[in-house]
Amino acid sequence: MNDLELYFNRVMPVIGRQLEGKRIAFFNLELTHLIADAFARCGVRDMLFIDSAKTVDQGPFVLSYGRQYANRNIGQAIAQQIINHNQLIADWRHEQVEKLEAEQAKSLDLIVAAGNIADYHELARFDVPMVFFLMLSGVPVNSLVLVKHPELPDPSSALDSIRSENVLTSTDIGYRLTWLDASDLAMNFAKALLLRGSPYERHDLEDLMFGQGRNLVLRGQAKWPWWIHYVNPELKLDYIQRVMEQRYFVPQPPINILQDKRVMVIGCGTASLMIGELINFCRSLFLVDPKSFSAFNPVRQLLGTDAVGQAKPKALIKHLTDKIGNKAGEFQTSDLKVSDRDPHSLEQFEATLDSWQPDLVVVATGRTYDDNYAICELLRRRGIKHVVPTAFPGATHYKNIVVDGHEGPCYECIRGNTSLDYADGVDLNAEAREMFYTDVDDPTQPATIFETWPSSHSLLRLSMELLLDPTLRSEWFTSCLAEERTCFVGANLTQKTDGGAYAYGVTCPGQMVVYGMDELIRVDQDSYTCPTCRRSYSVRHKINTEGS
Ligand SMILES: [Zn+2]
Structure with a gap:
């Protein structure tokens, strides 16, 4: 090529x-x-x-x-x-x-x-x-x-x-x-x-x-x-x-107070699009990514072809500095690869968290769930707010799991435990399937920026809400958190699955639905206690295997 x-x-x-x-x-x-x-x-x-x-x-x-x-x-x-x-x-x-x-x-x-x-x-x-x-x-x-x-x-x-x-x-x-x-x-x-x-x-x-x-x-x-x-x-x-x-007045969110918030982003690939927007609202960013920009990246990331070969965090900081000019931001970078399989990396990550003290962490490694669990557990333990964005195959749908520090469900409570995780997905064409499933640990998304911008912008909106103090948040966000519905699923494309239902429960393009602990599914269990945060839930959807 x-x-x-x-x-x-x-x-x-x-x-x-x-x-x-x-x-x-x-x-x-x-x-x-x-x-x-x-x-x-x-x-x-x-x-x-x-x-x-x-x-x-x-x-x-x-x-x-x-x-x-x-x-x-x-x-x-x-x-x-x-x-x-x-x-x-x-x-x-x-x-x-x-x-x-x-x-x-x-x-x-x-x-x-x-x-x-x-x-x-x-x-x-x-x-x-x-x-x-x-x-x-x-x-x-x-x-x-x-x-x-x-x-x-x-x-x-x-x-x-x-x-x-x-x-x-x-x-x-x-x-x-x-x-x-x-x-x-x-x-x-x-x-x-x-x-x-x-x-x-x-x-x-x-x-x-x-x-x-x-x-x-x-x-x-x-x-x-x-x-x-x-x-x-x-x-x-x-x-x-x-x-x-109809006459209607919508109060504007108090975005000015976000300026001093400190946001760490782990994984600066697709998330670079969100970073490029976030700098308009928050001035203190800590970017973590071990990789350099590859020739595949510019087509749907923030930086262009001239950044290929450069370390992602450093190249992004240069871009952001040029963008906002003399309105100085406070930037930090790290090339640490935070991985469950490397205990030393987790120790280093903890030390970084304790010294920089982010208000919010975006966990966008795009890698295996094990890494996300390990990172999110460390954040939960410290009561640091975090969001975990992921895209479904082909980025037809995308998901943001929101964790409000010590409050509400944690990442492990929700990830893999709701009806969402049992839902049928979308049929991809053969070429797209092959691209996505070649490396299941680090899948390659067949997608355009037409799909990644909507997902990045939903991540931006949710991150901004989460950064605000609870009394200043929008009503819809407060309600979702109160109802333990913290998994936001949006769709670029909708499709009916073989069972006749819409994939992931989204019925029209551009819509966002929310999954929560009221959707908790367990096999042969009436209640569930999360091993990470020790919160207990009663199981609404029980899958019985006894006698079958
Ligand atoms: Zn939990």
């Missing part, structure tokens, strides 16, 4: 070369830049940046890529970012225009746009499929994402039911998680549109949108940030109008 083949290796089983040759236009890059970035990482070289002459301000673009882009022309800034990230491709075709003309529109496969409704109508005049999203405030729903396509219901009237004062134009950092969620959903719809009719077609979205005509999605509520409702914008116009008429 040459360098470029190595770069695309992990995404090949998921999209093949299907997106190469597509031409996509992006409008309002302050809000759509991550989608352009994601498509570039999937082989799309041909992009048209509309309204490219706008200047990058201190908004979402700078929070994504760093202050070095501030005050630059945004079309050139995104082009530069894409070129910097993947220096193996020489023939990027990035065209900058201030306004889309009919002649140019004919060459497009897709328009990706965001922002305000007048812009939607302006772009909808062209006969080009479009994915559009906007963020809302003052109504009960956080954002709206839609697909405009000649075969789908017309969303225009639904959009017109939204009052302009409820369309969020502020780019305040307090809305960053809302924006990331909407952007993630929009990019997955955009990818699905371009994969229609190919071997990589998204059957779930195809059915929801083209089968059922539910091409408008309402996303996020105060009571559940991952609330999602796929709606037919013509048949359910009344419903959408009623939602948009």
Whole structure:
């Protein structure tokens, strides 16, 4: 394999070369830049940046890529970012225009746009499929994402039911998680549109949108940030109008107080995406990873091809320092490989914990469960809050287990013990299966950044909630912890299993469900005491083997 083949290796089983040759236009890059970035990482070289002459301000673009882009022309800034990230491709075709003309529109496969409704109508005049999203405030729903396509219901009237004062134009950092969620959903719809009719077609979205005509999605509520409702914008116009008429005030979480929190991340591969976001909120980071960046990594991690060969933690710190500039962060790194099979590494890890005293540890080694158990046990003993993110095969689904220090279920209480662990998974294609199962101890994920961004952003949201003092947390998070439901499972893709149920209990893409100790399953036991934390639970789902 040459360098470029190595770069695309992990995404090949998921999209093949299907997106190469597509031409996509992006409008309002302050809000759509991550989608352009994601498509570039999937082989799309041909992009048209509309309204490219706008200047990058201190908004979402700078929070994504760093202050070095501030005050630059945004079309050139995104082009530069894409070129910097993947220096193996020489023939990027990035065209900058201030306004889309009919002649140019004919060459497009897709328009990706965001922002305000007048812009939607302006772009909808062209006969080009479009994915559009906007963020809302003052109504009960956080954002709206839609697909405009000649075969789908017309969303225009639904959009017109939204009052302009409820369309969020502020780019305040307090809305960053809302924006990331909407952007993630929009990019997955955009990818699905371009994969229609190919071997990589998204059957779930195809059915929801083209089968059922539910091409408008309402996303996020105060009571559940991952609330999602796929709606037919013509048949359910009344419903959408009623939602948009309601007045609703959502208090913003007190994110400023996160600045002084200390976060340790163990395993800086996929978690690098979360680290790149976390630096916008927390300034003290300790990054632990024994590995160097490989040629396979840039396609869905934070750093680009120029970081290949460098030690992960050190290269990340340099990147973060450049990104936030003189707003100094406090950074520490370690190349320790914390492993259950190496008692000395555990001792060193304990010493590091005791000297640095993190407020939160993200356990993202991606390695065997034994290592996670060993690390989590040491954290639990010290009452240090932690999150363990993992992805299911193909990253179709992802899971974050949250442990609130000494409180509630620990990692060992929940991991392997709920109905989730007995559920059927998703069918992967042969190529994806082979990639994932070649090394079961250290599996290689066949996935694109379209899958890893949503998982990273859910990890970010949960980490931020966990970092807050209990009285300052969101109600939904407090309820989950109180009910001992601490295993959050999200889906990029949904599929019915042979038994007829949806894989892992998630019924539509973008949804998040929660598993907890009320789902505890044991074989031949009425009660269960966790060997790590000594908490006892009564068993609700008992599997009897006696007499069978
Ligand atoms: Zn436990």
